[in-house]
Amino acid sequence: MQGLRAVAVALVLVYHVDHDLLPGGYVGVDVFFVISGFLITSLLLREARTEGRVSLGQFYIRRIRRILPAASVVLASTGLAAFWLLPEPRLAETAKELAASALYVENLFLADQSVDYLAAESAASPVQHFWSLAVEEQFYLLWPLLFVAWAAGGPLWGRRRAILAVTAGVLVVSLGFSAVLTASDAESAYFLPQTRMWELAAGGVLAVAAARITWPAAARWVLGWAGLAAIGYAALNYNDQTPFPGLAALVPVAGAAAVIAAGQNGGRWSTYGLLASRPARFGGDISYALYLWHWPVIVFALVLTGSSELEPLYAGLAVVVSVLLAWATKVAVEDPVRRWGLLRSGRHAASFAVAAAVVVGLIGAGQMARYEWLQNVEFDPVQHVGPAALGTSEPAGSGDAQLYPSPVAAGDDLPDVWSECQADPGATKLQSCVYGPDDADTTVALTGDSHAAQWAPALRKIAEERGWQLHVYAKSSCSFTLTTMERNGNDYGKCTEWNEALLDELTGEVEPDILFTTSSANNKAASAATQSEGAVDIAAGMNRLWGPLEDAGTEVVAIRDNPRMATRLPECVSLHSDDLSKCEKPAEEAFSNEDPQLIAAEHDSDVEVVDLTDQFCTGATCLPVIGNVMVYRDSHHITATYSEMLAPELEQAAQNALGGL
Structure with missing residues (x-):
């Protein structure tokens, strides 16, 4: 799974550094969605089967421990850097998006902006990429409830086919909504949770069904390479004009699901050998932090160079800086939280979540205060002629x-x-x-x-x-x-x-x-x-x-x-x-x-x-x-x-x- 994460983050990183190299590299986010849906659903299934119940409290504590520490460090650091690096007219919008990102509603903010005619020339903020994290967290407000009900249900509801039917229903309804809205309002559809949840649900359905399916080695080999080929096809052939997500997202989503279904075996020359290699494992280990860091690094690099796209030298430097920051974040933030057992109690996790939101909010408030101060110019008919x-x-x-x-x-x-x-x-x-x-x-x-x-x-x-x-x-x-x-x-x-x-x-x-x-x-x-x-x-x-x-x-x-x-x-x-x-x-x-x-x-x-x-x-x-x-x-x-x-x-x-x- 780490190797597939590395593929996903590499697609997004290359796309953001140079659209021409991978015009459809944004599908890396869709690969992340499938992975996340598969892993989270697997955990919920295991808990329901072994404990006979699903604890919502423990579920959200695990989410806070996994997501929030690194995200908070990046948000706070980016907000502080924006004071000195961003053009002053961007401060207000960045302050709003810092708050939206800290509250995990950045996708809803961007969906609203996409239909705002006045925002047509707004520059991408350095935290805009938090929209995908917001989609995931909104999805996980609903998804665990299905498994809570399933674990608590009677004999009929408690069968695996029941939860498979319900999760598949979520997938079908969301996919249908995504196809319709993408055709009529692609700008909003790109960010809304109801048009994206089917991608996470696809991973969930795979997790529910996978336990009953045993694939022969030859089939795993075919699934693995066909899945990577589908992802690569979308990354190379899609572009900013492709109606997305909609039905077009089926290709990378199905590709990611196929690679996951191929599993850890598949015979000689299978995709597992490639995705389990040391470089792929390293990329997977830092994939979350790299996703968090790469976008603000690119945005600030564009501002510092005064260009609309990065020249090869600066693009390379942006990649190197992003990887180093991601590695440092994993070593200094993610690993200690996991290794030392931090934020394991509900009280500690909730306190950290509130404190992180307050800190980011204060940074955003400081940006807004500076913006308001800079706005305060009185009209003088002698000078303003x-x-x-x-x-x-x-x-x-x-x-x-x-x-x-x-x-x-x-x-x-x-x-x-x-x-x-x-x-x-x-x-x-x-x-x-x-x-x-x-x-x-x-x-x-x-x-x-x-x-x-x-x-x-x-x-x-x-x-x-x-x-x-x-x-x-x-x-x-x-x-x-x-x-x-x-x-x-x-x-x-x-x-x-x-x-x-x-x-x-x-x-x-x-x-x-x-x-x-x-x-x-x-x-x-x-x-x-x-x-x-x-x-x-x-x-x-x-x-x-x-x-x-x-x-x-x-x-x-x-x-x-x-x-x-x-x-x-x-x-x-x-x-x-x-x-x-x-x-x-x-x-x-x-x-x-x-x-x-x-x-x-x-x-x-x-x-x-x-x-x-x-x-x-x-x-x-x-x-x-x-x-x-x-x-x-x-x-x-x-x-x-x-x-x-x-x-x-x-x-x-x-x-x-x-x-x-």
């Missing part, structure tokens, strides 16, 4: 002035519409924010995706000053077009439904005097083979919407999409506050995709086009900071602060559209 600095010798602003919002706060500098009326991708029913009086002389509407929503602060300021009424309609990843969009590789039909309903409302009930519209130039058309073709298709769909609006008396104003900068721009600004040129981007790269709004406007001369490129870029360079104001909250959404500062530009466009009103 924003676009007023363009055209001066220092367009970014004074080097000794604090930025507003601060880099750590930029991600939260959002327009109110995000929390009030931004429609999720699955929504088809119209929802909107309405600002201003019902008897306003002028009505303005804003439509599009999140790149439209970011202009709400500017338009709201204009509406308040002029007494206009503003209607905001925004739907994530949904351009204002009748062309079918693509989202996450699938047709985004709900976007089309939304826009059709929106057209009816705008030409019927609302009838705005002006419609401002924009969307990300990176959005894709479902039917197009290339991004350029897609831009033309999206533009044609925009024209089909603009025409009826213009016929109804609405003046259409199209805003050119803003530049797209480096990923996680606030982190770059935080790390390079003394040399912001490292966070700049050539305009040619920042506007690499054709903008459908501009293409559509070429076919409609009545549309007013607003091109604010000169408010983001000087010459051929686009800036991350202008006039001591953070322009972006991520790589492509502008801060609410900078949006509001560009209100005069949009007001001029509105005046032009209405003939100088």
Whole structure:
């Protein structure tokens, strides 16, 4: 079993160091799940048969002794290292994930984040890999109860076939749920316990059935090598685009089960000889600690090298450091706990668990306190002049002035519409924010995706000053077009439904005097083979919407999409506050995709086009900071602060559209 553990952790380690080497190496986690389910179920079966009962207290004491000491050391060490090594904007998220990991709910936190549009550019935290431990511990809140009931049952329930039927039922139901949810929401399905428990249950079913099955040596030989081949096939041929877990996970799970079923014999040249070798046993011995340490080492290495992936030299160093830390943890933490009989009583185990959670919680609280302190920058109209600095010798602003919002706060500098009326991708029913009086002389509407929503602060300021009424309609990843969009590789039909309903409302009930519209130039058309073709298709769909609006008396104003900068721009600004040129981007790269709004406007001369490129870029360079104001909250959404500062530009466009009103 130790050799199979070594295989599992090696797959995960290589995958995280270099995806290209083993694009499906993440299946190592699935191998771990099967091993864990097999071993734990074997222990529960043995206890039920020899003692006639199963002690839940002793079960959880054993789990604490096995899991918690090493995990607590790694969590605490990683949390402390994050103070000095992570970019400051990451501190809050890391603090939350430290707490989630210490409480073994990290998988639920990540599942929630996977559907959070605002978290799309969040960097992986150094404790993100604790999700798999959380899945296991959540599984073991339920699994032992089956064996408690089985051991306490009557003659009929107490038969082995009864517990086999129940555990197999858990496997089938969870596998079915996994297949369904993976097809509809793969991001969440990856982390949820109900989509993963069948993998642990597979090991459990094998443990229940194995006692009654005697495999001949030839069959063991075949099972062993076929199992390793299945695991290797998944590791080499799966990738980040493979719908997972779902039915695809059957291959590595079945492979792991086959290797376990092959057992310790199988004749000459069996897999047992390979998996029982000294290097394999060593890898298995440190596999748990190596899994715990490898990810924070990689994350910190990426931060220190300032790269998105590790070069071969640094990748090798990360592996060596991870192995040394894992070995030291085994020798200094895991072995003493096992050898000296520590944490054997319920009181001691519970006390340690509480103390460990408190320590990690305090470290996380310290990170959060630092994050809150760094956020505390007051707006100063003398220093924070924003676009007023363009055209001066220092367009970014004074080097000794604090930025507003601060880099750590930029991600939260959002327009109110995000929390009030931004429609999720699955929504088809119209929802909107309405600002201003019902008897306003002028009505303005804003439509599009999140790149439209970011202009709400500017338009709201204009509406308040002029007494206009503003209607905001925004739907994530949904351009204002009748062309079918693509989202996450699938047709985004709900976007089309939304826009059709929106057209009816705008030409019927609302009838705005002006419609401002924009969307990300990176959005894709479902039917197009290339991004350029897609831009033309999206533009044609925009024209089909603009025409009826213009016929109804609405003046259409199209805003050119803003530049797209480096990923996680606030982190770059935080790390390079003394040399912001490292966070700049050539305009040619920042506007690499054709903008459908501009293409559509070429076919409609009545549309007013607003091109604010000169408010983001000087010459051929686009800036991350202008006039001591953070322009972006991520790589492509502008801060609410900078949006509001560009209100005069949009007001001029509105005046032009209405003939100088």
